[in-house]
Amino acid sequence: MKKIMPIYGTRPEAIKVAPIVKALQADERFDCVVAVTGQHREMLDQVNQLFGIEPDHDLDIIQPRQTLNSIFAKILDGMDRILSEEKPDAVVVQGDTTTSTAGAIAAFNLQIPVVHAEAGLRSFDIMSPFPEEANRKITSQIAALHLAPTRVSKANLLREAVVESDVYVTGNTVIDALLEVVDKKIPFTDPQLAEVAATVEDGTKVVLVTTHRRENQGEAMRGVGRALARLATGNEDVLFVLPAHKNPVVREAVLPYLEGLQNVVVTEPLAYGEFTHMLSLANVVLTDSGGVQEEAPGLGKPVLVMRENTERPEAVEAGTVRLIGTAEDVVVEQVQTLLHDEAAYTAMANAVNPYGDGKAAERTVSGIAQLLGVGERMPAFDDGLGRD
Ligand code: UD1
Ligand code: UDP
Numbered sequence: 001m002k003k004i005m006p007i008y009g010t011r012p013e014a015i016k017v018a019p020i021v022k023a024l025q026a027d028e029r030f031d032c033v034v035a036v037t038g039q040h041r042e043m044l045d046q047v048n049q050l051f052g053i054e055p056d057h058d059l060d061i062i063q064p065r066q067t068l069n070s071i072f073a074k075i076l077d078g079m080d081r082i083l084s085e086e087k088p089d090a091v092v093v094q095g096d097t098t099t100s101t102a103g104a105i106a107a108f109n110l111q112i113p114v115v116h117a118e119a120g121l122r123s124f125d126i127m128s129p130f131p132e133e134a135n136r137k138i139t140s141q142i143a144a145l146h147l148a149p150t151r152v153s154k155a156n157l158l159r160e161a162v163v164e165s166d167v168y169v170t171g172n173t174v175i176d177a178l179l180e181v182v183d184k185k186i187p188f189t190d191p192q193l194a195e196v197a198a199t200v201e202d203g204t205k206v207v208l209v210t211t212h213r214r215e216n217q218g219e220a221m222r223g224v225g226r227a228l229a230r231l232a233t234g235n236e237d238v239l240f241v242l243p244a245h246k247n248p249v250v251r252e253a254v255l256p257y258l259e260g261l262q263n264v265v266v267t268e269p270l271a272y273g274e275f276t277h278m279l280s281l282a283n284v285v286l287t288d289s290g291g292v293q294e295e296a297p298g299l300g301k302p303v304l305v306m307r308e309n310t311e312r313p314e315a316v317e318a319g320t321v322r323l324i325g326t327a328e329d330v331v332v333e334q335v336q337t338l339l340h341d342e343a344a345y346t347a348m349a350n351a352v353n354p355y356g357d358g359k360a361a362e363r364t365v366s367g368i369a370q371l372l373g374v375g376e377r378m379p380a381f382d383d384g385l386g387r388d
Contacts (some may be wrong), residue, residue, distance in 0.1 A: 002090070006035070018047065030368075034057070051177075058076065084110065120157040121142070135226055168380060171363065173362055175358055178295050184273060208287075244267065306324060359378075
């Protein structure tokens with residue numbers, strides 16, 4: 001049996017690694033030993049609970065207002081110990097968080113092959129998203145197997161001279177996770193959201209909002225707070241739902257503007273099943289999240305992305321995602337258009353699935369099997385965009 005160690009630490013990694021953990025656990029060729037860093041705590045634990053994953057190792061590193069270097073240092077040190085004890089045949093890291101890159105470097109330094117899930121995403125601006133663009137480029141330098149979600153991400157890797165046979169287009173496991181939970185319409189535990197769901201049945205529109213990106217923190221995020229307040233005041237028949245990220249820096253920037261507004265519902269981070277349920281009820285999604293940009297298009301929801309660039313151009317090309325930046329007036333104007341201009345709304349509300357078909361975890365396991373000489377790869381994912 002080959003021992004595989006997925007290493008993850010934040011909410012989006014947990015969501016995207018869960019289908020891989022499940023697929024490894026179900027495969028008798030592999031012994032799956034899960035290590036979490038605890039870069040996130042509540043937001044990580046709620047995902048592991050949903051998917052029934054009990055980590056074998058937990059570095060529990062989280063600190064309030066933690067810095068990038070402190071996260072990095074604690075992971076290098078803690079994973080050195082765990083990897084030296086467990087001696088896995090390969091590690092799996094996901095995406096571009098500090099956990100992901102620090103976990104990859106810790107394994108590389110011990111000559112353990114690194115499998116990089118969601119490889120090859122590029123915004124081509126090293127400062128945005130920060131520090132994620134640098135993180136994923138660093139991991140691409142040391143990975144043994146690059147699991148590119150789409151042909152666009154594969155092309156980015158080949159341009160950086162990654163050997164083609166080390167790249168495998170799998171689709172993104174976020175779609176595997178989404179398909180597992182979204183149809184269950186998991187009931188809302190927060191009574192405010194149960195009320196929102198009931199109001200939607202009577203035709204009320206919902207704008208679902210998430211924000212957390214480091215490069216947006218500060219004045220840009222305060223502008224988002226002011227934009228939301230203006231939108232809520234000008235559209236009293238529309239509900240604005242904001243599951244607030246746990247980061248106090250985010251809450252301090254946005255929430256003061258929303259106090260006392262009856263049609264703004266601020267909640268704790270939602271368990272993944274509840275979040276996807278709310279996504280399915282929403283009319284418009286306003287976000288700076290990477291994962292939400294991948295999920296909402298599959299549900300046919302127009303997504304306004306509060307960033308200047310994106311490493312996920314596929315749904316932008318398909319017309320379902322629009323990059324709008326963070327300027328307060330632009331945010332207001334773009335949301336207003338989608339709420340009141342039916343033609344503009346219909347033009348964006350297409351269900352497209354460029355990011356996966358629900359089989360990315362299966363392909364991932366087949367890619368690991370080939371890397372370790374115990375099996376063959378499945379055919380690559382075809383994103384249907386007709387590009388080579
Ligand atoms: C991290 C990732 C980012 C990812 C995001 C997903 C890095 C550098 N950033 O950013 O790529 O998009 O997660 O959400 O890896 N906190 C809690 N409880 C939690 C989670 C966070 O209290 O469960 C608070 C803590 O005060 C913590 C702060 O949020 O210090 C920031 O967390 P951190 O992981 O450093 O940054 P994120 O913005 O969450
Ligand atoms: N998400 C969630 N609960 C919430 C908000 C988001 O489960 O309250 C999920 C969402 O469906 C997506 C992921 O979290 O899969 C995105 O995480 P985040 O926006 O924190 O990080 P990013 O994807 O930008 O790295």
